Amino acid sequence: MSKEELRDLLIKEAWEGLKNSYSPYSKFPVGAAVMGADGQVYRGCNIENVSYGLTVCGERNAIFNMVVHGCKTFTALAVVTSGKGDAAPCGACRQVMGEFCENLDTPVYIGGGDGEVLETTVGGIMPYPFLKFEGVE
C-alpha cells in the first residue's frame, strides 16, 4: 500500500470511528485510527464523562484498542473531527503516541470537516520527547 493509500484508508477509518464518539459535553466528536504493525486497523473515538476530567481522547482510545488486541506498535495514525477546527492531538495523546509508535517518523494525519488533511509525524508534533528507556520492549 502506498503512503497516500494508507493516509486515505486511515482517514476513512477515523471517520468510521467518530460515529461512536460519546461527546455530549464538548459536542466535539473525534475519531481516530491506527495501522498496527500486525497489519490491522484499530479505531477509537473520544469518550466523555459527566466528571469531565475522566474524558479519554479518540487517539488514545485507538492506540489502547490496538494494545488490548495484542499489538504494541503502530505505523501510522489518523485523527478527525466534525467539530470546529482541527483535532490537533493533546499533550497526553502525544506522549502515548511516543510510547507505541514505530519511530518518531511515524506519520500522523490530522483531518477536519473541510476535507483538508495535515500530514506530520510523531516527532513533528512532539519535539524533545521523553521516550521509553533503551531495552524496554
Ligand code: THU
Ligand atoms: N479530543 C480528542 O479526542 N482528541 C483531540 O485531538 C483533541 C480533543 C477530545 C477530548 C474531548 O472529548 C473533546 O475532544 C473536546 O476537548
